Amino acid sequence: MGLTSTTVLALAILAGVLLFAATVWLWPKLSGRTWRAVAGRIGLLLATQLALFSAVGLAANKSFLFYGSWADLFGQETSMGKVVDHSMSSDDIKVVDKQKLDVPGGAKPQVGGQILKVAITGQKSKITSPGYVWLPPEYFQPQHKDQNFPASIVLTGYPGTAENLIKGLDYPMKAFSLSKSGKMKPMILVMLRPTIAPPRDTECVDIPGGPQTETFFAEDLPQAIQSTFRVGKKPQNMGFIGNSTGGYCALKIAAHYPETFGAAAGLSAYYDAPDDPTTGDLFHGDEKLKKRADVLHSIENKKPSGTSFLVTSSEKGEPNLGDTRKFIKKVKGPDRVSSIILDSGGHNFNTWRREIPPMLMWMSGRIQA
Known part of the structure; x- marks a missing residue:
């Protein structure tokens, strides 16, 4: 059991x-x-x-x-597996397993798409992280064999696992259903957890003398995605999505790297890196680095570039409502900001399940192949 x-x-x-x-x-x-x-x-x-x-x-x-x-x-989980499918792998992304989506005909990738279990290695950061990649059915269909697809990085919160995004939040199934009904375009989803130096919560920060987490997500990961899958290399081809800690990372990195990400969605995001026993000393006295980790400071001082942002909160239940409203006010054109503010909803999976479908449709309208 x-x-x-x-x-x-x-x-x-x-x-x-x-x-x-x-x-x-x-x-x-x-x-x-x-x-x-x-x-x-x-x-x-x-x-x-x-x-x-x-x-x-x-x-x-x-x-x-x-x-x-x-x-x-009990900390006994070892390697992710030994089977490597070299036809779907690259130097940066190794495929170690494949899963089908639980839909009629899902055993055929051209019908149900495919979920790849992967190990991703950053060329600059030297960080290796497990994750999952959702490839939509169209990716495997002969009529689309030469077509590029938009891609979004999806991060869960801390200390969640990448599996949360599949079993808990149903990202592949939601993307499949919305695409099949014509409500969003087919999109590749690259799903990870932000905890790439467990058990430490690195908050997507390049820690002096420590894990270069921002570099991994902002530079290494997009490069790995583009070199392995049919994804374009312009900002309008790449989005960033996350909930909680993942949402903080998405907003912050998109603000720092507008040349890489055309859109970012933060579900129940917070807007600054915490300082607690799970994070340790993230900045080592570097005030410039500390300010860089402040999303409200970053968005206020961001050079406008046409990046689209989506933020979510609730009138009752979410602690980030005040900062979310501050973020909305600080976004300057030609950057754009949208929001989902629920009447009520706590910081939990049930709230995010209500926000993910409209968020995916929004993201589909902001990035393209």
């Missing part, structure tokens, strides 16, 4: 309920002062607490997919 299975969660809840009932039932019998009675009470309380905490943890993990398997949870 997998870590994210409903059966495991149900068993944990059942164990908690049974242990609670057993505690109530046996408490009178364990009310004495003998060491056996005391040990019995302690044992029942600890077992009940453990079961309840396990159930809560499993429920949270099932919703947010922090860990995809038991091996992932």
Whole structure:
């Protein structure tokens, strides 16, 4: 039974309920002062607490997919696999597995598209990160064999996994359905997590003496995508999408690299890098680097270039509403800004699932093949 299975969660809840009932039932019998009675009470309380905490943890993990398997949870996940498909690989991107989309006829890529599990290596940053690539059905169809496609980088939040974007947020399925219904153009999606130096939260910053995370996402990754897949090399060919930490990265990097990205969407993005135990010292006293990490400062001082931005928040539930409104006011033409402001919605997958379809349609109208 997998870590994210409903059966495991149900068993944990059942164990908690049974242990609670057993505690109530046996408490009178364990009310004495003998060491056996005391040990019995302690044992029942600890077992009940453990079961309840396990159930809560499993429920949270099932919703947010922090860990995809038991091996992932206990740090025993090793290599991504040994099978390499050289026909779809390049020096920068190695394909290690393929998945079909769960749609009728999905076993044929020209019908259901294809999800590639990949390992991406940055030529400048020397960082290697796992991820997934969604290739739409049109990519494999003979009539489109010489056609380029628009591409968007998609980042999840911290400490999420790239798998969240497929199983939790359904990016490939949403893109497939919207494209099939004519609501968006076919688009390649390159899906990763921002945590490319785990367990550290590097916030897409080039850390002095540390991981060059911004370089990886802003320079290495677009180059890898363009050298491996049929994607153009102009800013109107490339978008950047993310939720939470990923949204912060998307907005910041698009503001810093308008020559690479024509559009960026930040779902529930925040607008400055946090300073906490997960990040460590990101800037090492470099005030210029610290200001560069401030999205509101970056957008205010950005040279206008025609970049399109989409930001999302909610009137009730999201903590970023005030900064989102500040961002909207700071965008200057010919740059453009759009927004999705929900009446209510917290910082969670359910909120982002409501925002992803209109966001993908928006992105489809901003970047092209």
